Amino acid sequence: MYKMKYTNQTDDVYGIKAAGSKKKTFVLWREVVMAYAAPAIMAGIGGLVTADRSLQIGALTTIGGASALMALMIGLLLRSRVGHIRWVIGAPHLVVVGVFALAGSSFGLCAAWMTSGLLEFMIPSNHLAWVGRVWIDFPLSGFLASTIVTWRWRLAATTNFSSKRRRKK
Structure with a gap:
């Protein structure tokens, strides 16, 4: 009889490491999927509870x-x-996340301004009820998504950076 070596193929495909592994990976498509799913599910639940x-x-x-x-x-x-x-890698974690969170909410505010202005120019606002929501949804979504993605990227970047530095010594 022969022995079959067990290998978990999902480790290679998804970048998932063993439970004790300290190496964290940043995979963009997973971050985008979670950035869509998490707020959509929570807001959907809130809409169901409040019947909105x-x-x-x-x-x-x-x-x-x-x-x-x-x-x-x-x-x-x-x-x-x-x-x-250098400042993105070297600055304290909270400073980098805060800068990108402000940038994300600012971009969301600009996107809301452009969207509402453009749509009201092209289409009368009484036909699009969701245009009024973009003033809250876009900046808040920008703030949350940029905060979470930057936080997770920074954790992966500092973990990979520090492990490379240890190997050089």
């Missing part, structure tokens, strides 16, 4: 969509050269 139909619809459209888009943009930004800038 606009919140239920907003959970799947403006809230989840804006969060996913912001997570994608921030993740791509951090994986590019911006993530290798």
Whole structure:
């Protein structure tokens, strides 16, 4: 008889490490999926509890969509050269997360301003009830998504950076 070596193929595909492993990986598509799903589910539950139909619809459209888009943009930004800038790696964790959270909420506010202004110019506002929601949904989604993605990226970056530094010594 032969012995079959057990290998878990999901370790390689998804970057999942053993329970005791200290190496953390940052996978952008997982962050984007979670950035859509988490706020959409929570807002959907809130819409069900309060029987607010606009919140239920907003959970799947403006809230989840804006969060996913912001997570994608921030993740791509951090994986590019911006993530290798000295102050992003060297500054305290909370400072980096705070700067990106402010940038995310500011971008969400600009997106809400552009969306509401453009849509009211093109389509009368009485036909689109969700346009009034973007003033809350976009900045809040931008803040939450950029905070979470930056926090998780920074944990992975400092873990990988410190493990590389230890190997060089």
